[in-house]
Amino acid sequence: MALLHQFKISDGRVTYKSRFLSSDSYQSNQEHNRIAVSEFGTINMPDPCKNFFQRFLSRFELPSEYLTLPTDNANVSFVTYKGDYYVSTETNIMHKVDPETLKTIAKVDWSKFIAVNGATAHPHTDPDGTTYNMGNSYGRKGAIYNIIRVPPTKITEEETLEGAEVLCSIPSTDKTKPSYYHSFAMSENYVVFIEQPIKMDMLKIVTGKLRRKSISDGFSWNPKLNTIFHLIDKQTGKVNSTKYLAKPLSTFHQINAFEEDGLLILDMCAADDGQTIANYKVQNLRKSGEALDEVYNTLCRVFPRRFVLPLKVDRDTPYDQNLINRPDCTATSKRIGKDKVFCTHEDLHGEDLHQYGGLEFPQINYGKYNTHPYRYFYGCGFRHLVGDTLIKMDLHGKHMKVWEHAGLYPSEPVFVPSPNATEEDDGVVMSVVITPNKDKSTFLLVLDAKTFEELGRAVVPVNIPYGFHGTFNTTA
Template sequence: MALLHKFKISGGQVTYKSRFLGSDCYQANNEHSRIVVSEFGTVAMPDPCKNFFQRFLSRFEMPSESRPEPSDNDNVSFVTYKGDYYVSTETNFMHRIDPETLEAKEKVDWSKFIAVNGATAHPHNDPDGTTYNMGNSYTAKGATYNIIRVPPTKNSPEDTLEGATVLCSIPSVDKTKPSYYHSFAMSENYVVFIEQPIKMDLLKIVTGKMRGKGISDGVYWDPKRDTFFHLINKQTGKLSSVHYLTKALSTFHQINAFEQDGMLVMDMCASDDGQAINNYMVQNLRQSGEALDEVYNTMSRVFPRRFVLPLNVDHNTPIGKNLNTRPDSTATAIRISKEKVFCSYEELHDEELHKYGGLEFPQINYAKYNTHPYRYFYGCGFRHLVGDTLIKMDLKDKSMKVWEQPGLYPSEPIFVPSPDSTEEDDGVILSVVITPNKDKSTFLLVLDAKSFKELARADVPVNIPYGFHGTFNNTA
């Protein structure tokens, strides 16, 4: 269940507050003292108090429109729309949150505003507050991927997603098996949708309840398919006629994207294996000793990569020639046919990163450097099933700085710029660190972003579970 956390730093003191999200999902599960709403990896089992025949029939009970009701358990990320804070997951439901009390003010349904069946928990913001996101639509004609645009301001205090529009719709190549995506990339003028070969079998997902299977049973990896980068112009909503592709890869989080010298440079955390989601099945997390080592040793590794996409491709562009003219990049972009450009990546790290199991949960100085050329990014190293180090990467020479302590597991690093900062890494890194082998010893860690040295920690005398994504709200 979604558990919201808040650290407040004021006057040299740190206070902590947490609250379970009062979702319909939470209320129903709490009322029955068991899981009654299906989630991504968990199927709601029939009521054990029913007799055998009743339990059998309950598997075939379906909500309206013959599809499972999506969960409103918004446990992935805090996001902002029109200056308001929401918590979200990947269904069509979000909750608007009071950032002071962490109380849910209202449940908001994307499908009441635009024709989508959900949206990602990783929107992007333009400097003026305009927000972009992605969501799927499922109709009798098949699945489509939709680029969503939400205006920056509200017309009234009660305004939520009013004015949201679908900027562009992209049909799935396989109408009944669209690609799964967790996020997308955005430069100054383009949204980049990464269509990867992690596929969703819609028939399996819709029939999951009667088969006693969770949504994850309908998600699979198809390594024989290529990965496509779809470029959508943010001003016109037009999809580029050039098909940029690369070999099969999986990506959950992008680092940054920017345009320079006629190229779109796109950095992401990626793997050549799309099985990462299986690492977190309960049967794996319950392992210990050699069995846990085997799970870890067979995990797919995620590393930072750079792709360079040429923007000015026309009928005069030569075929078979590397179009990446950036002297500082080893990535390639080769036009292989009239409308296709095949791309290979440049590694954004050296061999040292392999010692830390790769890098995920990337963060940058978003406010000043998102969609612009940048030098630094931060993330978690994964030598275990969860992050066990904090890492600062320097793109200038691909060097890195590391914070680590045995037995401590930090969360996603949040960059907070210093007031009136002039340098990209002038600020601090915030991370929640858990200590599973010691009771009630969680703390908020503060690192100097430049040196990556510890500045302070604020101990929290409660147990906090390992989480996903957060944000910093500067109210000073």
């Protein structure tokens, strides 16, 4: 269940509060004292109080929670629209929350405003507050990917997603098996959608309840398919006629994207395998000893990569010739067809990152450097199923700084710039660190973003579970 956390730093003191999201899923589970609503990786089990005949009949009920009542357990990320705070997952339901009290204010359904069946938990925001997101829709013509745009301001205080619009729609390459996406990239003038070979079998997902399978059972990896980068003009909504192809890869989080010298530079955390979701099954998390070592050794490793896409590809563009002429750039793009360019990546790291198991949960100085050339990003090293190090990567020379302590597991790093900062890494990096071998000794870690040296810890006398994504609210 979604559990919201808040650390407040003021006058040299740190206070902490947490509150469960008051979702319908949470209330139903509380009422039944068990998992009563199916989630992404969890199928609800029959009520043990029902007799055998009742449980048998329950298998043939319509799968209403998948068709009309998706989970509203928004447990992935804090997001903002029109200055308001929401918590979100990947269904069409978000919850508006009070960032001060963490109380649930309202349930908001995307489908009440635009024709989508869900949206990502990783929107992007322009400097003027205009927000972009993505959501699927399904109809007679098959699955469609939709680019969503939400205006920056409200007319009334009660507004939520009023004024949201579908900027453009992109048909899925496979009408019955659209690609899964956790996020997307954005540059100054383009939204970049990455259609990857992680496929969703809609028939399996819809019949999941009948088959006693979770939603994740409908996901599969098809290594025979290329990855496709779709570029959408943010002003016109027009999809670039050029399809940029790459070998099969899986990506959950992008680092940054920006335009320079007629090129779009796209940085992301990616892997050559799409089995990442399977790593986090409860069966794996409960393993120990040699069985757990086997899981570690077969983990899908994720590393930071750069793709460079030439924005101008026309009939005069030569074939089978590298179109990238940036100095010291090893990424390539070659025209292989009328509207096709095949791309290879450049590693954004040195060999030393391999000993830390790769990098995920990337963060940058978003407010000032998102959609612009940048130098630094921060993330978690993943030698285990969860992050066990914090890493700062310097793209000038691909050098890295590391924070690590045995037995400590940090969450996603959150960068906070210093007031009136003049340098990109002038600020602090904060992370919630769990200590599974000790009771009630979780702490908020604060690092100097420039030196990556520890500035302090605020120990919380409660047990906090490992979390996903956080956000920084405000500086007073």
